[in-house]
Amino acid sequence: MDWIKKIFGLRRISDSQACEEAKQEVITIDSLGLQAKVDGVPTYDLFETGKHDLETMLRVCESEELSYWGQPAGGRMCAAPAAFLRVTILSKKAKNLDQELFICRRWKRIAEDYASQLPVIRGEWAQAHRGGSSRKILERLAKIEASAERR
Template sequence: MEWSLEAEDVLRQSRALAEVDGRPTSSFVERKDDLEAMLSCCDAEEATYWRQAPGSRISAAPFFFERAAIILSKRKQYTDVVTICDRWLAIADDYRSQPMVLNGSATQCHLGPRAQAIEKQRARAISKLG
């Protein structure tokens, strides 16, 4: 008898899988220019992140926050850009203090190019508002 457990199943069982309408947020990547889809994914990623136990949180995906910020910026909704970026930054700030991140056994996505792009989007939006 063969038994297999997919990563998605493990994440779902541990309540660490972000979902929109019962589908993993990763299934929305192709809708990257759809603001409503990206915002729904941001909501799901954020809610999933914060409901995980402190000290063992798996990072939210920065992709959706970056895409939402890009779309909002193109629409000149700079206050909303700052808000969506701040939501990601709060997650990133908490994530960097997780023991598995500190000991190097977890992804460093809070330091990666998407995280850096989110910070740049925020700075640009603030300069446009000011």
């Protein structure tokens, strides 16, 4: 076993050393400049503080969408579907069907594009487009479109 350590340069390290090394190597979406922000505030912070305010959540969605489409094709990290779902809920409460439909369609476009990327197809990246929030948005879109066809 010692010969393997010599060849590969393996050394014994403590758990605390391993934690410190892992902290130094962490790459975040914020460090890559991919974190969607509204007025310099990360959208996840605004989501928590403004989830009951339609205007705030619309700005979060807009920022998430701009951040998503601003990334290179084929390498886009998914936008946060929960923000879009929250806007659909708040729009429905406000009885604003047009806005609800519009935000659902915007999410559908993102989800379809995200699902078409090779790393997502291979299963190497998160399947955010298949998650609960995304599914609820797409179900809501289908329901709205079906009711519009009946009218």
